[in-house]
Amino acid sequence: MLQPKRTKFRKQHKGRIHGAAKGGFDLNFGSFALKAIEPERVTARQIEAARRAITRHMKRQGRVWIRIFPDLPVSSKPTEVRMGKGKGSIDFWAARVHPGRIMFEIDGVSDSIAKEALRLGSMKLPIKTRIVAREDW
Numbered sequence: 001m002l003q004p005k006r007t008k009f010r011k012q013h014k015g016r017i018h019g020a021a022k023g024g025f026d027l028n029f030g031s032f033a034l035k036a037i038e039p040e041r042v043t044a045r046q047i048e049a050a051r052r053a054i055t056r057h058m059k060r061q062g063r064v065w066i067r068i069f070p071d072l073p074v075s076s077k078p079t080e081v082r083m084g085k086g087k088g089s090i091d092f093w094a095a096r097v098h099p100g101r102i103m104f105e106i107d108g109v110s111d112s113i114a115k116e117a118l119r120l121g122s123m124k125l126p127i128k129t130r131i132v133a134r135e136d137w
Contacts, residue, residue, distance in 0.1 A: 062108030
């Protein structure tokens, strides 16, 4: 699973996801892409599950680019632990995804296979997405 090799600080504040994506909203590599429509945190496990679904349907033909990276440490305290005693340990890593952000790009397969692969990948993600193609620009 994806996670940073090292970070400057171990833990971060939760933060909020305001506004549209400042960058990463154009197709740069492939001819089909999965674009986020709503703001949400996407975990490293969800990214990996979507990647597996996409590559399985493509039968390992073509190429897949992952355009998001989980660099946000999300901490949690164990169940039935009293309040206080500091912030919990890091539970998982997540990526903040703004609306309009391209998450996955694929190329090297036919239109029907690409659209179905991205549809299957979007089922693994917790947000509404849209499939965009190079011709749509």
